[in-house]
Amino acid sequence: MVQVMQLSLFLMILLSLSCGTIPQDSQIHSISWAGSILTLFGMATVIQFVGNREIKAARRDHTNGIKSDAASRLDRNLERCRLASIAAVVISLRYWGLAEAAADLPWVSQSLALQSLLLLTPGTLLMIFCLMTAERFSAHALNTPTNTFPFLIRSAPKIRFLLGTSLFPILMLLGFVDLIRNLPLHDSYAAILNIGLVVIFLILVLPRTAVRFMDTTPIDGVDKKWIKGLTQAAGLGQIDVAIWNTNKRNMNAVVVGFVPQFRKLLLSDQLIERLPRTQLAMVILHEAAHLKRRHLPLRMLSIIPIWGTAAAISPWFETTQWFAPTGSISCILLTLLTLRWVAHRTEHDADIEACRLATSLSDQFNELPDSFEQAGRELSRALLEVTSERTSSRKSSWMHPGVLARISTMRANREKAALLGIS
Secondary structure, three states: OOOOOOHHHHHHHHHHHHHOOOOOOOOOOOOOHHHHHHHHHHHHHHHHHHHHHHHHHHHHHHHOOOOOOHHHHHHHHHHHHHHHHHHHHHHHHHHOOHHHHHHHOOOOOOOHHHHHHHHHHHHHHHHHHHHHHHHHHHHHOOOOOHHHOHHHHHHHHHHHHHHHHHHHHHHHHHHHHHHHHOOOOOHHHHHHHHHHHHHHHHHHHHHHHHHHOOOEEEOOHHHHHHHHHHHHHOOOOOOEEEEEOOOOOOOOEEEEOOOHHHOEEEEEHHHHHHOOHHHHHHHHHHHHHHHHOOHHHHHHHHOHHHHHHHHHHHHHHOOOOOHHHHHHHHHHHHHHHHHHHHHHHHHHHHHHHHHHHHHHHOOOOOOOOOOHHHHHHHHHHHHHHHOOOOHHHHOOOOOOOOHHHHHHHHHHOHHHHHHOOOO
């Protein structure tokens, strides 16, 4: 149910790293640090202006006793700022030559990890600035004193999560790749070792690393027994369950991990507090459906043909000047379109499978609906409650279809469920 990585962050990472792989334009003879700094500072100023404007609007509405939509406006405008930040970063790295500077530094040129650190730093800083602007709005919009900077403290867990689930894993993986490159191995053996390293990293290391950067506490008592019983009945086997502490500001659920023995189901504190057990059960079954239907591996496998084809044909065009930029941009666009198409369909599939699981397990758990129609209704209510505080999140996004589209799909499948005997 949770969208761990936003489209803007995904694009920022891809394009920042791509700037280091595309050959530098021969017309650029020098590196302009001033131009790069001014570009990034100008983008940060725009983000600051957007935040200040919405804070003033929220305070004005609060003083006048009017229900403010400043929070929703800020969400939309900050997402636009994130996308604009991508352009600012590309300009800094390519036009002003920072990518070339990173590649030419003697202590960086031989390390993929250090090169990536320098390439990702500008975008990461702008993403953090957007995050802090959102926290500053939450802290100050309702006339909270501004001289205490409470948003700095509130921002720390989200910054930690951002770095721990994006920048740190990339640098860790590339650090291991650097280590392999320095070993006295034949190129073919090194390639095989790198492939094995990536597989092990994605399956075992990355999930555990991500959880370490999230503020979690174990679930104890009756809730833990009930949740683990529900997940085992759904066919997930042994799975660890924990509360994801968000200061009761987010309503999310996510399963982290590929290998069953290392999987962890994370339920946010506000989700557990606000959802009734029936709706909470439907959210858990939705996450279980993703695992049973192997949606995450499917999403990952869906982009392999794109990048595999690009890698296969690249030797034929490696001397062509236009191939590197056009090939990178084409692969990124195809990746985004493919992931969106697959992700939206797997979300719909998980909703339908959750309703089927609920009806099949209703005789074991009193909280579960005993009909597909009722299960769909409860899951729909849960989706509306989860997105109640940010109505903008009900709209379609990169990895999630809109809430109304999901509800409509569940309704459309009632006839199919009846034909299958699930009614």
